[in-house]
Amino acid sequence: MTLILKNIAKTFPGGTRALLPTSLEIAGGEIVSLLGPSGCGKTTLLRIIAGLQTPDPGAEIRFDGEDVAALPVEKRKVGMVFQSYALFPNMPVRGNIGYGLKMQRLPKAEIAARVDEVIALCRLEAYADRPIGALSGGQRQRVALARAFAPRPRILLLDEPLSALDAALRTELRGELAALLRQFGITAIFVTHDQDEAMAIADRVAVMSHGRVAQIGTPEALYRKPETAFVARFVGNAMPLGGRIGKDRLYLPGGVLALAAPADGKQAFVRAEDVRIDPEGPLTARVETVTFLGTHYRIVLSGITKDPLHALHSGLSAPKTGETVKVSIAPEAILTLSAEDEKAA
Numbered sequence: 220m221t222l223i224l225k226n227i228a229k230t231f232p233g234g235t236r237a238l239l240p241t242s243l244e245i246a247g248g249e250i251v252s253l254l255g256p257s258g259c260g261k262t263t264l265l266r267i268i269a270g271l272q273t274p275d276p277g278a279e280i281r282f283d284g285e286d287v288a289a290l291p292v293e294k295r296k297v298g299m300v301f302q303s304y305a306l307f308p309n310m311p312v313r314g315n316i317g318y319g320l321k322m323q324r325l326p327k328a329e330i331a332a333r334v335d336e337v338i339a340l341c342r343l344e345a346y347a348d349r350p351i352g353a354l355s356g357g358q359r360q361r362v363a364l365a366r367a368f369a370p371r372p373r374i375l376l377l378d379e380p381l382s383a384l385d386a387a388l389r390t391e392l393r394g395e396l397a398a399l400l401r402q403f404g405i406t407a408i409f410v411t412h413d414q415d416e417a418m419a420i421a422d423r424v425a426v427m428s429h430g431r432v433a434q435i436g437t438p439e440a441l442y443r444k445p446e447t448a449f450v451a452r453f454v455g456n457a458m459p460l461g462g463r464i465g466k467d468r469l470y471l472p473g474g475v476l477a478l479a480a481p482a483d484g485k486q487a488f489v490r491a492e493d494v495r496i497d498p499e500g501p502l503t504a505r506v507e508t509v510t511f512l513g514t515h516y517r518i519v520l521s522g523i524t525k526d527p528l529h530a531l532h533s534g535l536s537a538p539k540t541g542e543t544v545k546v547s548i549a550p551e552a553i554l555t556l557s558a559e560d561e562k563a564a
Protein backbone atom coordinates (compact mmCIF):
# COMPACT_ATOMS: atom_id res chain seq x y z
CA MET A 220 0.00 0.00 0.00
CA THR A 221 1.24 3.49 -0.87
CA LEU A 222 0.87 6.10 1.84
CA ILE A 223 0.62 9.80 1.06
CA LEU A 224 0.65 12.35 3.86
CA LYS A 225 0.11 16.00 3.08
CA ASN A 226 0.04 18.94 5.41
CA ILE A 227 -0.16 16.92 8.62
CA ALA A 228 0.09 19.22 11.63
CA LYS A 229 -0.96 18.94 15.27
CA THR A 230 -1.46 21.63 17.85
CA PHE A 231 -2.61 20.29 21.21
CA PRO A 232 -5.06 22.22 23.38
CA GLY A 233 -2.85 24.54 25.39
CA GLY A 234 -0.86 25.40 22.30
CA THR A 235 1.88 22.73 22.08
CA ARG A 236 2.75 22.46 18.39
CA ALA A 237 3.69 18.78 18.39
CA LEU A 238 3.84 18.64 14.60
CA LEU A 239 4.43 21.40 12.03
CA PRO A 240 2.91 20.86 8.56
CA THR A 241 4.54 17.66 7.34
CA SER A 242 4.29 15.81 4.02
CA LEU A 243 5.64 12.35 3.26
CA GLU A 244 5.20 9.68 0.60
CA ILE A 245 5.85 6.05 1.38
CA ALA A 246 5.94 3.42 -1.35
CA GLY A 247 4.18 0.04 -1.14
CA GLY A 248 6.23 -2.46 0.86
CA GLU A 249 8.59 0.23 2.07
CA ILE A 250 9.81 0.27 5.68
CA VAL A 251 10.26 3.77 7.03
CA SER A 252 11.53 4.76 10.43
CA LEU A 253 10.59 7.95 12.26
CA LEU A 254 13.74 8.76 14.21
CA GLY A 255 14.25 11.61 16.63
CA PRO A 256 14.80 12.68 20.21
CA SER A 257 12.08 12.58 22.84
CA GLY A 258 9.26 15.04 22.18
CA CYS A 259 10.00 15.65 18.47
CA GLY A 260 6.53 14.46 17.39
CA LYS A 261 7.21 10.90 16.18
CA THR A 262 4.44 9.24 18.16
CA THR A 263 1.99 12.01 17.31
CA LEU A 264 2.60 11.45 13.58
CA LEU A 265 2.20 7.68 13.96
CA ARG A 266 -1.02 8.09 15.93
CA ILE A 267 -2.42 10.45 13.30
CA ILE A 268 -1.74 7.88 10.56
CA ALA A 269 -3.47 5.22 12.69
CA GLY A 270 -6.50 7.41 13.34
CA LEU A 271 -5.88 7.54 17.10
CA GLN A 272 -5.23 11.27 16.98
CA THR A 273 -6.97 13.97 14.91
CA PRO A 274 -4.66 16.23 12.90
CA ASP A 275 -5.26 19.98 12.52
CA PRO A 276 -7.70 20.83 9.68
CA GLY A 277 -6.37 20.63 6.13
CA ALA A 278 -4.56 17.32 6.48
CA GLU A 279 -4.61 14.68 3.76
CA ILE A 280 -3.93 11.00 4.52
CA ARG A 281 -4.18 8.66 1.53
CA PHE A 282 -3.95 4.88 1.60
CA ASP A 283 -3.53 3.78 -2.05
CA GLY A 284 -5.12 7.02 -3.15
CA GLU A 285 -8.15 6.74 -0.86
CA ASP A 286 -8.50 9.64 1.58
CA VAL A 287 -8.83 8.04 5.03
CA ALA A 288 -8.48 11.24 7.09
CA ALA A 289 -12.14 11.09 8.15
CA LEU A 290 -12.16 7.32 8.83
CA PRO A 291 -12.05 6.09 12.44
CA VAL A 292 -9.20 3.82 13.52
CA GLU A 293 -11.16 0.56 13.09
CA LYS A 294 -12.02 1.37 9.46
CA ARG A 295 -8.44 2.18 8.40
CA LYS A 296 -7.20 -1.42 8.58
CA VAL A 297 -3.91 -0.60 10.23
CA GLY A 298 -1.94 -3.12 12.28
CA MET A 299 -0.28 -1.77 15.40
CA VAL A 300 2.55 -2.96 17.62
CA PHE A 301 3.30 -1.01 20.80
CA GLN A 302 6.29 -1.12 23.09
CA SER A 303 4.37 -2.93 25.79
CA TYR A 304 2.95 -5.41 23.22
CA ALA A 305 -0.33 -5.43 25.21
CA LEU A 306 -0.63 -9.21 24.90
CA PHE A 307 -2.96 -11.18 27.18
CA PRO A 308 -0.52 -12.97 29.52
CA ASN A 309 -2.72 -15.93 30.47
CA MET A 310 -3.98 -16.62 26.97
CA PRO A 311 -1.99 -18.98 24.74
CA VAL A 312 -0.11 -17.66 21.71
CA ARG A 313 -2.80 -18.94 19.36
CA GLY A 314 -5.57 -17.13 21.26
CA ASN A 315 -3.62 -13.89 21.31
CA ILE A 316 -3.00 -13.99 17.58
CA GLY A 317 -6.61 -14.87 16.79
CA TYR A 318 -8.12 -12.31 19.15
CA GLY A 319 -8.58 -9.52 16.61
CA LEU A 320 -9.99 -11.94 14.04
CA LYS A 321 -12.54 -13.19 16.58
CA MET A 322 -13.56 -9.58 17.28
CA GLN A 323 -14.12 -9.19 13.53
CA ARG A 324 -16.43 -12.24 13.75
CA LEU A 325 -14.66 -14.16 11.03
CA PRO A 326 -15.75 -17.80 10.63
CA LYS A 327 -13.91 -20.18 12.98
CA ALA A 328 -12.27 -22.14 10.16
CA GLU A 329 -10.89 -18.98 8.59
CA ILE A 330 -9.55 -17.74 11.91
CA ALA A 331 -7.76 -21.07 12.43
CA ALA A 332 -6.29 -21.00 8.93
CA ARG A 333 -5.02 -17.44 9.24
CA VAL A 334 -3.59 -18.04 12.71
CA ASP A 335 -1.74 -21.12 11.43
CA GLU A 336 -0.41 -19.11 8.51
CA VAL A 337 1.12 -16.34 10.62
CA ILE A 338 2.35 -18.81 13.23
CA ALA A 339 4.34 -20.53 10.48
CA LEU A 340 5.50 -17.23 9.01
CA CYS A 341 6.76 -16.05 12.40
CA ARG A 342 8.22 -19.46 13.31
CA LEU A 343 6.08 -19.82 16.41
CA GLU A 344 4.91 -23.42 15.83
CA ALA A 345 6.72 -24.75 18.89
CA TYR A 346 5.05 -22.23 21.22
CA ALA A 347 1.55 -22.01 19.73
CA ASP A 348 -0.20 -23.47 22.76
CA ARG A 349 1.93 -21.89 25.48
CA PRO A 350 0.65 -18.95 27.50
CA ILE A 351 2.38 -15.63 26.78
CA GLY A 352 3.72 -15.58 30.34
CA ALA A 353 5.91 -18.59 29.47
CA LEU A 354 7.65 -16.94 26.51
CA SER A 355 10.91 -15.01 26.23
CA GLY A 356 10.99 -11.33 25.28
CA GLY A 357 11.96 -12.13 21.72
CA GLN A 358 9.18 -14.71 21.33
CA ARG A 359 6.66 -12.20 22.67
CA GLN A 360 7.81 -9.69 20.11
CA ARG A 361 7.14 -12.22 17.35
CA VAL A 362 3.66 -12.93 18.78
CA ALA A 363 2.89 -9.20 18.84
CA LEU A 364 3.93 -8.92 15.20
CA ALA A 365 1.96 -12.02 14.23
CA ARG A 366 -1.13 -10.66 15.99
CA ALA A 367 -0.86 -7.31 14.22
CA PHE A 368 -0.36 -9.02 10.85
CA ALA A 369 -3.11 -11.65 11.13
CA PRO A 370 -6.05 -9.37 10.19
CA ARG A 371 -4.21 -8.51 6.93
CA PRO A 372 -3.76 -4.81 7.63
CA ARG A 373 -2.91 -2.38 4.84
CA ILE A 374 -0.02 -0.96 6.82
CA LEU A 375 1.85 -1.86 10.02
CA LEU A 376 2.61 0.88 12.54
CA LEU A 377 5.13 0.10 15.24
CA ASP A 378 5.87 2.36 18.21
CA GLU A 379 9.28 1.59 19.75
CA PRO A 380 8.67 -2.14 19.17
CA LEU A 381 11.96 -3.23 20.74
CA SER A 382 12.16 -0.89 23.71
CA ALA A 383 10.75 -3.38 26.22
CA LEU A 384 13.77 -5.64 25.67
CA ASP A 385 17.21 -5.45 27.25
CA ALA A 386 20.05 -3.96 25.19
CA ALA A 387 21.63 -7.24 24.02
CA LEU A 388 18.32 -8.75 22.93
CA ARG A 389 17.33 -5.52 21.20
CA THR A 390 20.37 -5.67 18.99
CA GLU A 391 19.83 -9.34 18.27
CA LEU A 392 16.17 -8.87 17.35
CA ARG A 393 16.68 -5.91 15.02
CA GLY A 394 17.67 -8.23 12.20
CA GLU A 395 14.78 -10.55 12.91
CA LEU A 396 12.24 -7.72 12.89
CA ALA A 397 13.66 -6.36 9.62
CA ALA A 398 13.51 -9.81 8.01
CA LEU A 399 9.95 -10.50 9.17
CA LEU A 400 8.62 -7.15 7.95
CA ARG A 401 10.19 -7.78 4.54
CA GLN A 402 8.80 -11.30 4.47
CA PHE A 403 5.33 -9.88 5.18
CA GLY A 404 5.94 -7.55 2.23
CA ILE A 405 3.91 -4.92 4.04
CA THR A 406 4.33 -1.14 4.15
CA ALA A 407 5.54 -0.36 7.66
CA ILE A 408 6.37 2.71 9.73
CA PHE A 409 8.16 2.38 13.01
CA VAL A 410 9.08 4.93 15.62
CA THR A 411 12.41 4.83 17.42
CA HIS A 412 14.84 7.17 19.14
CA ASP A 413 17.72 4.74 18.51
CA GLN A 414 19.71 5.63 15.37
CA ASP A 415 21.30 2.16 15.06
CA GLU A 416 17.88 0.56 15.17
CA ALA A 417 16.49 2.91 12.52
CA MET A 418 19.48 2.34 10.23
CA ALA A 419 19.41 -1.44 10.67
CA ILE A 420 15.70 -1.91 9.95
CA ALA A 421 14.46 0.83 7.64
CA ASP A 422 14.69 1.34 3.88
CA ARG A 423 14.41 5.07 4.57
CA VAL A 424 14.71 7.04 7.75
CA ALA A 425 12.84 10.29 8.48
CA VAL A 426 14.89 12.22 11.02
CA MET A 427 12.57 14.41 13.08
CA SER A 428 13.33 17.44 15.19
CA HIS A 429 10.97 19.87 16.91
CA GLY A 430 7.84 18.74 15.07
CA ARG A 431 9.29 18.59 11.58
CA VAL A 432 11.05 16.10 9.33
CA ALA A 433 14.58 17.48 9.13
CA GLN A 434 15.57 15.01 6.39
CA ILE A 435 14.33 11.74 4.92
CA GLY A 436 16.55 9.34 3.03
CA THR A 437 18.26 5.97 2.97
CA PRO A 438 20.54 5.28 5.94
CA GLU A 439 23.57 5.76 3.66
CA ALA A 440 22.33 9.09 2.31
CA LEU A 441 21.63 10.45 5.79
CA TYR A 442 25.02 9.36 7.01
CA ARG A 443 27.05 10.55 4.04
CA LYS A 444 25.07 13.62 3.04
CA PRO A 445 23.37 15.11 6.09
CA GLU A 446 21.63 18.34 5.12
CA THR A 447 21.57 19.96 8.53
CA ALA A 448 23.81 20.13 11.57
CA PHE A 449 21.10 18.41 13.59
CA VAL A 450 21.02 15.40 11.24
CA ALA A 451 24.84 15.21 11.18
CA ARG A 452 24.95 15.10 14.96
CA PHE A 453 22.00 12.78 15.44
CA VAL A 454 22.98 10.27 12.74
CA GLY A 455 26.55 9.12 13.29
CA ASN A 456 27.45 11.61 16.04
CA ALA A 457 29.31 14.17 13.92
CA MET A 458 31.43 16.53 16.08
CA PRO A 459 31.60 20.29 15.42
CA LEU A 460 35.10 21.37 14.41
CA GLY A 461 34.57 25.04 15.16
CA GLY A 462 37.40 27.19 13.87
CA ARG A 463 37.15 29.68 11.04
CA ILE A 464 36.30 28.83 7.45
CA GLY A 465 38.08 30.95 4.84
CA LYS A 466 36.97 30.00 1.35
CA ASP A 467 38.31 26.42 0.99
CA ARG A 468 40.44 26.24 4.12
CA LEU A 469 39.49 25.54 7.73
CA TYR A 470 41.65 27.31 10.30
CA LEU A 471 41.77 25.47 13.64
CA PRO A 472 43.89 26.05 16.76
CA GLY A 473 45.75 22.80 15.90
CA GLY A 474 46.46 23.57 12.22
CA VAL A 475 44.89 24.22 8.84
CA LEU A 476 42.75 21.75 6.87
CA ALA A 477 41.86 21.80 3.18
CA LEU A 478 38.15 21.64 2.31
CA ALA A 479 36.77 19.83 -0.73
CA ALA A 480 34.78 22.89 -1.85
CA PRO A 481 34.39 26.54 -0.85
CA ALA A 482 32.28 26.72 2.30
CA ASP A 483 32.19 30.38 3.32
CA GLY A 484 29.84 31.05 6.19
CA LYS A 485 29.27 27.38 7.00
CA GLN A 486 30.06 25.18 9.98
CA ALA A 487 32.40 22.20 9.73
CA PHE A 488 31.72 18.77 11.30
CA VAL A 489 33.60 15.49 11.33
CA ARG A 490 32.95 11.94 12.53
CA ALA A 491 35.36 10.07 14.81
CA GLU A 492 36.00 7.41 12.15
CA ASP A 493 37.37 10.10 9.81
CA VAL A 494 39.87 11.57 12.29
CA ARG A 495 43.17 9.81 11.54
CA ILE A 496 46.39 9.51 13.50
CA ASP A 497 48.78 10.23 10.63
CA PRO A 498 52.51 11.18 10.94
CA GLU A 499 52.08 13.27 7.76
CA GLY A 500 48.94 15.05 9.04
CA PRO A 501 48.68 18.85 9.17
CA LEU A 502 47.17 18.98 12.67
CA THR A 503 48.94 18.67 16.01
CA ALA A 504 47.15 17.17 19.03
CA ARG A 505 47.75 15.82 22.50
CA VAL A 506 46.45 12.35 23.35
CA GLU A 507 44.18 12.66 26.39
CA THR A 508 42.79 9.13 26.73
CA VAL A 509 43.04 5.86 24.84
CA THR A 510 40.38 3.16 25.21
CA PHE A 511 40.84 -0.27 23.64
CA LEU A 512 37.53 -1.54 22.25
CA GLY A 513 38.59 -4.78 20.57
CA THR A 514 38.19 -3.92 16.91
CA HIS A 515 39.59 -0.41 17.40
CA TYR A 516 40.79 2.20 19.88
CA ARG A 517 38.85 5.31 20.82
CA ILE A 518 41.31 8.15 21.27
CA VAL A 519 40.40 11.52 22.75
CA LEU A 520 42.54 14.32 21.32
CA SER A 521 42.94 17.88 22.60
CA GLY A 522 44.47 20.92 20.95
CA ILE A 523 42.91 20.54 17.49
CA THR A 524 39.81 22.50 18.29
CA LYS A 525 38.07 24.02 21.31
CA ASP A 526 36.43 20.79 22.46
CA PRO A 527 38.22 17.43 22.57
CA LEU A 528 37.93 15.48 19.34
CA HIS A 529 37.39 11.72 19.26
CA ALA A 530 39.23 9.47 16.81
CA LEU A 531 38.54 5.81 16.07
CA HIS A 532 41.88 4.17 15.37
CA SER A 533 42.14 0.67 13.99
CA GLY A 534 45.89 0.01 13.98
CA LEU A 535 47.59 -2.83 15.89
CA SER A 536 48.90 -0.32 18.40
CA ALA A 537 47.85 3.13 19.56
CA PRO A 538 49.66 6.23 20.81
CA LYS A 539 49.94 6.70 24.56
CA THR A 540 48.22 9.21 26.81
CA GLY A 541 50.20 12.46 26.95
CA GLU A 542 51.94 11.91 23.59
CA THR A 543 51.88 14.57 20.89
CA VAL A 544 50.58 13.20 17.57
CA LYS A 545 49.93 14.40 14.05
CA VAL A 546 46.38 14.07 12.77
CA SER A 547 44.74 14.32 9.35
CA ILE A 548 41.15 14.65 8.17
CA ALA A 549 40.49 14.09 4.46
CA PRO A 550 38.82 17.09 2.74
CA GLU A 551 35.86 14.95 1.64
CA ALA A 552 35.30 13.74 5.24
CA ILE A 553 34.60 17.27 6.45
CA LEU A 554 30.88 17.98 6.44
CA THR A 555 30.17 21.64 5.81
CA LEU A 556 26.67 22.68 6.80
CA SER A 557 24.78 25.94 7.10
CA ALA A 558 25.12 27.49 10.49
CA GLU A 559 21.42 28.47 10.56
CA ASP A 560 20.39 24.83 10.25
CA GLU A 561 21.19 24.09 13.81
CA LYS A 562 19.11 26.99 15.10
CA ALA A 563 16.21 25.99 12.84
CA ALA A 564 16.45 22.41 14.04
Ligand SMILES: Nc1ncnc2c1ncn2[C@@H]1O[C@H](COP(=O)(O)OP(=O)(O)OP(=O)(O)O)[C@@H](O)[C@H]1O
Binds near residue numbers: 237261
Ligand atom coordinates in the same frame (compact mmCIF):
# COMPACT_ATOMS: atom_id res chain seq x y z
N1 LIG B 1 -2.19 14.64 24.43
C1 LIG B 1 -1.29 15.62 24.46
N2 LIG B 1 -1.58 16.83 24.94
C2 LIG B 1 -0.67 17.84 24.95
N3 LIG B 1 0.59 17.72 24.48
C3 LIG B 1 0.95 16.53 23.99
C4 LIG B 1 0.04 15.42 23.93
N4 LIG B 1 0.69 14.36 23.38
C5 LIG B 1 1.93 14.79 23.10
N5 LIG B 1 2.10 16.09 23.44
C6 LIG B 1 3.31 16.91 23.25
O1 LIG B 1 3.63 16.93 21.89
C7 LIG B 1 5.04 16.84 21.68
C8 LIG B 1 5.37 15.64 20.80
O2 LIG B 1 5.05 14.44 21.49
P1 LIG B 1 5.29 12.99 20.88
O3 LIG B 1 4.77 12.00 21.86
O4 LIG B 1 4.76 12.93 19.51
O5 LIG B 1 6.85 12.94 20.82
P2 LIG B 1 7.83 11.72 20.57
O6 LIG B 1 8.81 12.20 19.58
O7 LIG B 1 7.07 10.50 20.23
O8 LIG B 1 8.53 11.56 21.96
P3 LIG B 1 8.86 10.25 22.84
O9 LIG B 1 9.99 9.57 22.14
O10 LIG B 1 9.26 10.83 24.16
O11 LIG B 1 7.60 9.45 22.88
C9 LIG B 1 5.65 16.79 23.05
O12 LIG B 1 6.05 18.09 23.40
C10 LIG B 1 4.53 16.31 23.93
O13 LIG B 1 4.69 16.77 25.24
